Amino acid sequence: MLKKNKVKQVLNDGGVCFGSMLRMLHSAQTVPLSAAAGWDYVIVDMEHCDFDMETLSTLAMAAKYEELALLVRVPDKLYHQLARPLDVGAEGLVIPRVETVEEVHQVIDSTKYFPLGRRGASVSSVSTRFRSCDPSEFLEWSNRETLIIIQIESELGVENAESLISVDGVDGVMIGPFDLSLSMGIPGQMQHPRMVEAYQRVIQVCCDHNVAPGIHLQSIDAVADWVDKGMRFVTYQYDAKLLLDASRVALEQIRAITTKS
Numbered sequence: 001m002l003k004k005n006k007v008k009q010v011l012n013d014g015g016v017c018f019g020s021m022l023r024m025l026h027s028a029q030t031v032p033l034s035a036a037a038g039w040d041y042v043i044v045d046m047e048h049c050d051f052d053m054e055t056l057s058t059l060a061m062a063a064k065y066e067e068l069a070l071l072v073r074v075p076d077k078l079y080h081q082l083a084r085p086l087d088v089g090a091e092g093l094v095i096p097r098v099e100t101v102e103e104v105h106q107v108i109d110s111t112k113y114f115p116l117g118r119r120g121a122s123v124s125s126v127s128t129r130f131r132s133c134d135p136s137e138f139l140e141w142s143n144r145e146t147l148i149i150i151q152i153e154s155e156l157g158v159e160n161a162e163s164l165i166s167v168d169g170v171d172g173v174m175i176g177p178f179d180l181s182l183s184m185g186i187p188g189q190m191q192h193p194r195m196v197e198a199y200q201r202v203i204q205v206c207c208d209h210n211v212a213p214g215i216h217l218q219s220i221d222a223v224a225d226w227v228d229k230g231m232r233f234v235t236y237q238y239d240a241k242l243l244l245d246a247s248r249v250a251l252e253q254i255r256a257i258t259t260k261s
Contacts, residue, residue, distance in 0.1 A: 001131050005091050005145040007041050007069040011212040021238035023049045031062035041069040047096050060089030061126050082110040089126030092147025099156045101163040108169040113139040147171050153179035158198045161205045172212035172233045203230040
């Protein structure tokens with residue numbers, strides 16, 4: 001009845017998972033569509049986009065019937081912004097702009113139940129699919145299966161990588177390349193030597209602590225390069241960009257046919 005988080009299992013076993021981000025599509029059909037395409041996970045972007053809790057609950061309910069994991073990038077690290085998405089059925093969180101070990105402990109306290117944290121108890125009807133569930137079983141399942149991904153998006157975050165990643169309860173990292181480049185004063189220069197050095201440092205620290213290193217990328221070439229170098233939680237583009245790129249490719253092919261004829 002309680003869904004096993006296959007993304008967390010694969011990452012714990014040293015495997016690689018691929019996902020994309022939902023920024024525009026609010027329909028519940030988006031979840032089985034993404035699963036049918038073969039994505040391991042989707043991230044609902046509540047940091048930058050206009051998803052509300054009701055929409056999130058609907059998406060999470062749909063995900064309970066798919067192997068795909070539904071994660072949420074939260075707006076910030078306040079308790080209610082961390083706990084509520086889990087209460088309505090999210091299977092994990094991506095937490096932006098993490099820079100200090102105190103912030104990581106706050107995240108774990110807000111997302112894990114006793115004895116791992118101090119999250120207020122709530123047996124989610126979405127997570128149980130409205131079936132009866134023993135509360136103690138639910139709490140143990142939630143602590144075990146909830147995926148916690150911190151985002152390192154600044155020079156300070158990179159400098160503090162060892163202390164951030166070593167906290168018990170952190171399952172993975174997702175580097176935010178553009179914000180990191182802003183922090184470094186080299187906006188958009190994703191392959192700048194300082195950026196590459198930062199990526200490599202995060203990968204090494206993650207490997208040292210059996211945590212999955214990850215990144216949000218926009219090109220297939222970059223995915224191939226960084227998976228080869230050790231990235232294992234790889235988020236590729238987002239819904240609007242995928243739709244736009246596929247439409248452009250299809251239209252170019254269609255126009256080429258009509259031009260020849």
